[in-house]
Amino acid sequence: METSRVLEAAGMKRGERAVSAIPVDLGEAYDTYAAPLYRYLVTLLGSEENSEDALQEVFLAVGRVGLRHIRDIQPYLFQTARRQAVSLLRKRRRRGRESEVAAQLSWIDIEACSEDDRALAIDLGRALQSLPPEQREIIVLHLSEGFTFREIPSVCGIPTNTVASRYRLALGKLRDALKGDAS
Amino acid sequence: MTDRRLHDIEVGELEILLRGLPRRSPSADLPRRVFPIGAFARRPLAHMRPALTAAGLVALVALDALVVSFQDRQLARALPAPPAAMVAAAPAPDPDLSWLRDLGLPDSSVAVAALGRQAVGRDTYFSLRDSLLANGSGG
Numbered sequence: 001m002e003t004s005r006v007l008e009a010a011g012m013k014r015g016e017r018a019v020s021a022i023p024v025d026l027g028e029a030y031d032t033y034a035a036p037l038y039r040y041l042v043t044l045l046g047s048e049e050n051s052e053d054a055l056q057e058v059f060l061a062v063g064r065v066g067l068r069h070i071r072d073i074q075p076y077l078f079q080t081a082r083r084q085a086v087s088l089l090r091k092r093r094r095r096g097r098e099s100e101v102a103a104q105l106s107w108i109d110i111e112a113c114s115e116d117d118r119a120l121a122i123d124l125g126r127a128l129q130s131l132p133p134e135q136r137e138i139i140v141l142h143l144s145e146g147f148t149f150r151e152i153p154s155v156c157g158i159p160t161n162t163v164a165s166r167y168r169l170a171l172g173k174l175r176d177a178l179k180g181d182a183s
Numbered sequence: 184m185t186d187r188r189l190h191d192i193e194v195g196e197l198e199i200l201l202r203g204l205p206r207r208s209p210s211a212d213l214p215r216r217v218f219p220i221g222a223f224a225r226r227p228l229a230h231m232r233p234a235l236t237a238a239g240l241v242a243l244v245a246l247d248a249l250v251v252s253f254q255d256r257q258l259a260r261a262l263p264a265p266p267a268a269m270v271a272a273a274p275a276p277d278p279d280l281s282w283l284r285d286l287g288l289p290d291s292s293v294a295v296a297a298l299g300r301q302a303v304g305r306d307t308y309f310s311l312r313d314s315l316l317a318n319g320s321g322g
Contacts, residue, residue, distance in 0.1 A: 030214060038209040052213055059217045105207075112205035121204050128201075143201045171194045178192060 026063055029073060034059075036145045037081045039107035043140040044085040044133055046105045054084035075154040082137070082155060089133065105129070106136075107144045127177040135170035138163055 037058060041051035058080045062070065070076045106128045113121045128136060137156060141147040147155070152163045192200075 026218070030217060034213070034217070035206075035208050038213075039207055042207055048210075052209060052216065055209065055213065056217045107207050108201075109205040109207040117204070120200070124201060124204065139201070143198060144206060171197060175192060175194055175197055178197075 026059065026067060029062065029067060029077070030059060033074065033077050037077055039144055040078065040137070040140055041081055041085055043106045043128070043136055043144070044082075045088060046129055048105065050088055054081060054088060057084050072154075075151075078141075078155040079157075085133075107140050123178060124174075127174050130177055131170050131173055135166050135173070138166045139170050139174075142167060 034055060038051055038055055041054050042048060045051050045054065058077060061080050062077070067073070106125045108121050108125045108128075110118060110121045110125065128139065131139070134156075138152060141152050141155065142149070149160050149163045149167070152158075153160055156163070158166075
């Protein structure tokens with residue numbers, strides 16, 4: 001397994017995450033949280049366009065409320081993003097356009113992968129998108145954005161034990177999906 | 184067929200792989216969409232809000248004082264004049280107020296004004312009357 005090379009290619013430290021500092025203005029909040037929120041939304045929605053629309057709504061909502069009235073910005077932003085995503089997914093379901101999600105996008109930037117890792121990234125992305133959204137969001141928050149299991153309930157509104165069990169279940173399903181493809 | 188590195192992958196290795204892959208970022212022009220011109224513009228006079236708030240408070244206090252003062256005057260007008268018997272029994276107003284001292288009332292009392300049928304506060308009026316009755320000088 002050449003995981004160390006993959007880590008190097010990513011140009012990131014393990015456990016890297018958005019810093020939960022208090023932004024002084026909306027621009028700073030955007031600089032700190034837009035990318036993590038975007039990856040969370042893309043992984044939930046499977047669409048870049050929908051994710052950017054949802055992200056715009058998130059920051060417009062913050063602008064309307066006023067940054068100084070928000071006590072803890074990170075959970076607030078992720079909760080708002082989650083509401084936007086759930087609303088968009090419901091609309092799609094009502095219109096019978098769930099197939100649009102077949103874009104198979106996740107937080108993984110396949111274009112940025114090296115030639116050697118691209119096939120691997122595509123396989124992982126596809127396996128991720130085969131998970132139900134409630135398991136996918138735990139995976140993206142924990143593995144991509146570095147949320148601990150204790151922090152995830154503030155976004156998803158579920159107990160820590162449920163977070164942990166969903167995470168284990170999701171990883172097992174991912175492994176099975178990848179093995180299934182391999183056979 | 185998946186990448187050979189994913190064959191028989193263990194959960195721990197899978198976690199490391201997922202953490203390590205390059206992460207997507209929003210497009211460069213997204214900030215222009217998120218922050219359209221005017222979307223977060225301050226409302227007119229928003230910069231004057233603290234000054235306007237202070238001025239509003241002062242105006243409210245002044246209005247309250249005006250209303251209280253007006254109500255006091257209305258109340259004073261509504262009070263009945265002292266009973267005629269009390270007025271008749273009282274000695275004529277004396278500039279040196281000695282007769283009030285004889286009744287045991289303080290100099291600061293507005294008894295002179297009350298007995299002269301001028302408007303006084305209700306409390307003053309009744310305390311005066313009670314004092315007069317207690318001293319057997321009215322009734």
